[in-house]
Amino acid sequence: MMDVLTSxxxxxxxxxxxxxAFTGGLAGTISVMKGxxxxxxxxxxxxxxxxxxSFMLIGIRETFTLALGAIILGIIxxxxxxxxxxxxxxxxxxxxxLILSSFFGLGMALMSFVQGNPDYGGxxxxxDYIFGQAAYMLSSDVYLIIIxxxxxxLLFIIFYHQIRIYIFDPVFSRTIGINExxxxxxxxxxxxxxxxTGLKAVGAVLIVNILIAPAVIGQLWSNRFPVVLLIGGFSxxxxxxxxxxxxxxxxxxxxxxxxxxxxxxxxxxxxxLSPKGIxxxxxxxxxxxxxxxx
Amino acid sequence: xxxxxxxxxxxxxxxxxxxxxxxxxxxxxxxxxxxHTILLGIVLAFFITNDLRSPWLILGASIAxxxxxxxxxxxSKTRLIRPDxxxxxxxxxxxxxxxxxxxxxxxxxxxxxxxxLMGEVIFAPFTRTEIFSWSIPSALLQMSIILLINxxxxxxxYKELKVSSxxxxxxxxxxxxxxxxxxxxxxxxxxxAVTAFDAVGSILVINFFVAPxxxxxxxxxxxxxxxxxxxxxxxxxxxxxxxxxxxxxLSIAGVTSFVAFIxxxxxxxxxxxxxxxxxxxxxNQKREFNRAMILMLMNEESHQSLTKSEIISHFHFNAGKxxxxxxxxxxxxxxxxxxEHYTLTELGEEYTHYTxxxxxxxx
Numbered sequence: 001m002m003d004v005l006t007s008x009x010x011x012x013x014x015x016x017x018x019x020x021a022f023t024g025g026l027a028g029t030i031s032v033m034k035g036x037x038x039x040x041x042x043x044x045x046x047x048x049x050x051x052x053x054s055f056m057l058i059g060i061r062e063t064f065t066l067a068l069g070a071i072i073l074g075i076i077x078x079x080x081x082x083x084x085x086x087x088x089x090x091x092x093x094x095x096x097x098l099i100l101s102s103f104f105g106l107g108m109a110l111m112s113f114v115q116g117n118p119d120y121g122g123x124x125x126x127x128d129y130i131f132g133q134a135a136y137m138l139s140s141d142v143y144l145i146i147i148x149x150x151x152x153x154l155l156f157i158i159f160y161h162q163i164r165i166y167i168f169d170p171v172f173s174r175t176i177g178i179n180e181x182x183x184x185x186x187x188x189x190x191x192x193x194x195x196x197t198g199l200k201a202v203g204a205v206l207i208v209n210i211l212i213a214p215a216v217i218g219q220l221w222s223n224r225f226p227v228v229l230l231i232g233g234f235s236x237x238x239x240x241x242x243x244x245x246x247x248x249x250x251x252x253x254x255x256x257x258x259x260x261x262x263x264x265x266x267x268x269x270x271x272x273l274s275p276k277g278i279x280x281x282x283x284x285x286x287x288x289x290x291x292x293x294x
Numbered sequence: 295x296x297x298x299x300x301x302x303x304x305x306x307x308x309x310x311x312x313x314x315x316x317x318x319x320x321x322x323x324x325x326x327x328x329x330h331t332i333l334l335g336i337v338l339a340f341f342i343t344n345d346l347r348s349p350w351l352i353l354g355a356s357i358a359x360x361x362x363x364x365x366x367x368x369x370s371k372t373r374l375i376r377p378d379x380x381x382x383x384x385x386x387x388x389x390x391x392x393x394x395x396x397x398x399x400x401x402x403x404x405x406x407x408x409x410x411l412m413g414e415v416i417f418a419p420f421t422r423t424e425i426f427s428w429s430i431p432s433a434l435l436q437m438s439i440i441l442l443i444n445x446x447x448x449x450x451x452y453k454e455l456k457v458s459s460x461x462x463x464x465x466x467x468x469x470x471x472x473x474x475x476x477x478x479x480x481x482x483x484x485x486x487a488v489t490a491f492d493a494v495g496s497i498l499v500i501n502f503f504v505a506p507x508x509x510x511x512x513x514x515x516x517x518x519x520x521x522x523x524x525x526x527x528x529x530x531x532x533x534x535x536x537x538x539x540x541x542x543x544l545s546i547a548g549v550t551s552f553v554a555f556i557x558x559x560x561x562x563x564x565x566x567x568x569x570x571x572x573x574x575x576x577x578n579q580k581r582e583f584n585r586a587m588i589l590m591l592m593n594e595e596s597h598q599s600l601t602k603s604e605i606i607s608h609f610h611f612n613a614g615k616x617x618x619x620x621x622x623x624x625x626x627x628x629x630x631x632x633x634e635h636y637t638l639t640e641l642g643e644e645y646t647h648y649t650x651x652x653x654x655x656x657x
Contacts, residue, residue, distance in 0.1 A: 037379045038323055045497075087569050088562055094508050097322035098558060101501035105551025108498065112545035131393055205330075205497065206393075209386035212379050220374060252398045257390035264387035276374055 005245070013134045013201075014244045016142035017259060020198045021236030023149040025214030026156055026229050027190045032215035033167050038096050039081065041208035044195050045100035046077030048204040049107035051129045056114060061125050063140045063200075067148075070196035077103055078188055104204070132203030132256025134244055141200050148197040152190045159186055164225055202256035210236060213263040220274040239263040295540070297419045301433050302532040302546065305490045306502050308441035310528035311448060312483055313507035314521050318459040321480075323378070324363060326500045327385035328480065329487045331362040333496050334392040336488065341399070352488050359484025360477065362388065433492055440489045447482060448521070451475065456517055494547040505554035506531060509561050512568070531557055584609070585619050586649060589628060592638050593646035599635045 031037050047070035054069025055061060077099050084095040114120045128136055156163065165173040166183045174180060195207050202210055218232030243259030272279045316325050335358025339351045362384060369380035423432040448455065458465040458472040465472050483503070490499050510523035535550025563569045591597055591608060606616050620636070623629040628642035638646065650656070 032376065032379050035376055035378060037376070037382050041323075041326075041382055083569075084562065087572065088512055090508055090511065091320050093320040094317050094322045094504060094511075097326050097500050097504045098508055098555065100326070101498055102505065102551045102555030102558075105498050105501055105548040105555075108548030109539070109544045109552060110548075112548065113542065116543050206386050206390055208382050209390070212382040213386075216375050216379055216383060250398075253394055254397055257393045260386055260390040261394070264383070264390075267383065267387075271369075271372075271374065278372065278374075 007248075009135075010244070010248050012139055012142050013137050013248070013255075014241055016137060016145045017134055017201050017240035017244050017255065018237040019149045020145050020194065020201055021210050021214065021240035021259065021263075022233040023152050024194045024198065024210040025218070025232035025234075025236035027152060027187075027194050028211030028213075029215040029218060029229055029232050030163060030167060030187050031191065032212055032219070036092070037212045037215075038093075038208070039078070040191060040195065040211040042081060042096045042100040042103075043074045043077055043192060044199075044204050044207040045107075046103035047071075047074045047196055047199060048129060049073055049103055049110055050196075051199065051204075052107055052110040052114060052126060055126060056110065056120070059120070063138065063144050066129075067144060067196045067199075070199055071192055073103065074192045074195060075188070078192075107204075128203075129199045130203050130205060131254045132199070132201050132206065134201040134255030135248060137200055141197075145197045145201070148193040152193045155186060155190055163187070168225075202259060203254070206256050206260055209260045209263060210240075213260070213267050214239075217263075217267055217270045220270040220276055235266050236263065239266055297431050297434060298546070299533070299536045301419075301431060301437060301493055302536055302550065303529055304434060304437040304441055305493045306506070306528035306532040306550075307525055308437055308444050308486050309490060309499065309502040310506040310524045311441070311444045311521065312479065312486060313503040313505075314510070314517075314524050315455055315459055315479060316483070317504055317507040317511055318517075322500070322504045323381050324366065324480075325483055325487075325503050327366065327381050328359040328362050328484050329496050329499045329503075330385045331388040331392075332356075332359050332484055332488045332491065334358050334388045334395075336491065337392050337395045341395075352485060355488035355491075356481060356484040358388070359487065360481055363477070363480045436489050437493070440486050444482060444486065447478070451478075455479075459517075494550075498547045498551050501551040501554055502528070505551070505558055509554075509558045512558075512561050513565055527554075527557060581619075584611075584615075585623060588619060588623065589638065589642055589646050590649065592629070592636065593643070593650075599637050601634050601636070605636070 028037070028040065031040055050069035050071070050073030051066045052069075053073070054065050057069075058065045081092070081095045081099050084090050084098070085092050090098075111126060114126070125136065162173070162178050162183065163186070165176070166178055166180075170180075173183070191211065194211070198207050198210065214232035214236035215228070217235045218228035218230075221231050222228050239262035240259050242262040244255055246262070247253045247255040247258040271277055274280070316322055332355035335355035336351050338358075339348070339354025342354075343350045345351075365384050366377070366380050369375050369384065370377040375383070419431045422429050423435050454465070454470050454475050457468065458470055458475050462472050487496070487499050487503075490502065494502055506527035507520070507524045509527045510520045514520050514523050531554040532550050535553045536546055538544065538553065539546035539549040561568065565571075587609065588605060591605065592600060602613075602616065602620075605611070606613065611619075620629065623642075624631060626641075627639055628645060629636050630639050
């Protein structure tokens with residue numbers, strides 16, 4: 001066991017996934033609280049054709065260009081969803097399902113083209129972007145995650161107050177002059193940086209989990225926004241460490257699913273044991289009642 | 295090869311039939327969740343039977359699908375987690391478990407992650423079944439049976455489906471069990487998704503469910519028409535997806551999904567009430583409004599005779615726009631021009647008078 005824990009590759013990968021999951025927890029809290037958590041799912045799926053396209057254009061698997069392709073397609077997906085829901089009677093639910101599946105379908109079609117074409121070498125690694133294989137992460141992948149997460153966190157800290165007001169009271173935020181379009185763009189930037197750089201570690205299909213689950217865990221333990229953020233971030237990081245360890249120590253276990261199962265375990269525990277959880281809810285309610293009649 | 299096309303079309307028909315009701319009830323993402331989690335059912339049943347064509351797989355997958363719907367409901371009912379967040383959590387967790395099980399224990403068999411992603415409709419004709427001494431692909435037989443079941447379900451429960459989709463409260467008062475209809479629908483969705491699994495995989499099947507129905511939803515208002523329309527789009531998408539896929543040697547399911555998106559976008563942009571015609575209409579309205587405003591301004595006292603720069607500064611027009619409006623107004627004889635000054639003609643006076651009457655403005 002100690003072999004794994006002290007090995008250099010494991011440390012690199014673990015640092016990368018932990019930073020990613022921490023930022024994911026913070027970024028996800030915004031969309032979960034706004035009731036738009038599945039947009040992350042659609043964007044996650046939609047980034048995949050971006051990865052394949054930039055591989056086709058540039059010709060090599062290079063961390064930065066692939067992430068750039070992912071970001072561009074993610075943005076296109078986001079604005080397609082916005083346009084469809086705004087200018088037709090199609091609901092968000094329908095638009096999300098349409099965009100995520102058709103963009104992913106495009107990714108599959110391009111992928112089959114690349115794989116059947118002898119001009120493109122080294123296509124094997126592209127599959128890692130679907131389910132995530134952190135074991136093959138390079139140090140450049142980890143640097144990219146750290147840079148992108150730093151930008152995300154910085155944006156989050158700079159605009160913390162605006163974000164908080166925008167989430168909890170959109171009407172008030174409009175009256176004090178916070179630009180709605182700017183806020184949407186800001187939230188999109190923060191989220192998409194996490195998704196695009198996390199593809200290699202967690203995969204396009206499942207990445208939405210590291211956005212939603214930490215946020216839900218945070219909300220189960222606290223009602224205060226900063227506390228929710230911190231609990232979310234740290235439970236994400238803990239799960240990332242556990243998941244990466246399981247994936248490295250066990251054979252044939254993809255990292256993304258391992259991280260997600262660890263997060264789910266924390267979530268299930270929280271659902272039962274947290275103050276608002278199922279087991280303690282009765283006691284919690286009783287206490288609330290006492291407070292009222294004291 | 296025509297058999298591949300047939301399998302694809304029958305799959306698209308069976309899925310898009312149910313898709314109509316999924317779209318109307320905003321269950322698209324729930325269906326997406328089901329299409330992911332049936333994989334866990336398939337994997338677990340596969341471990342027991344060791345046969346990918348066993349009917350137990352369909353049973354296992356359907357149970358997994360219905361269980362997903364149930365867990366999502368229970369989680370949302372605790373009010374601890376929002377419905378959309380619980381969808382996102384449940385399906386990713388179950389799908390992750392399935393992926394780990396596949397890669398750890400089933401990597402060497404037919405069930406690999408490639409099929410999960412996009413199926414392999416192209417291999418469908420290789421597994422065959424004899425029926426009435428005809429040899430047809432098993433997938434075609436299975437999908438046809440599912441199509442028939444879905445069709446029967448919709449015909450028998452048409453009224454119930456209609457009422458509970460459009461007015462669940464009335465359905466409740468009228469004594470329909472909306473919950474029962476809902477669970478039957480979701481069971482059929484699971485069964486259809488698992489049967490379509492071989493052909494289109496578990497992620498793209500959601501596209502086959504909702505894309506044709508969404509496209510039809512943009513075009514028509516009546517439920518029956520929407521069902522026909524949705525089936526028509528399903529056929530159009532799969533036929534074009536098939537031929538593009540075959541010609542360029544691409545994943546057929548992948549291409550079909552993207553073609554479905556293109557069809558949707560074309561209808562979205564070009565339908566009579568679509569994006570383009572709405573934009574044109576609003577531009578026309580804006581133009582007419584601007585012209586009317588110019589006339590109304592000149593009808594006011596002390597504004598009877600105005601120069602170009604006065605009008606421009608009043609409305610913040612740019613010069614080109616002003617010239618275009620004025621050319622129209624002069625051509626249609628609403629306004630005359632004398633020495634750089636514009637005045638209303640008799641027709642213009644009449645127009646403004648009529649407008650004041652129409653909108654109850656002081657004459």
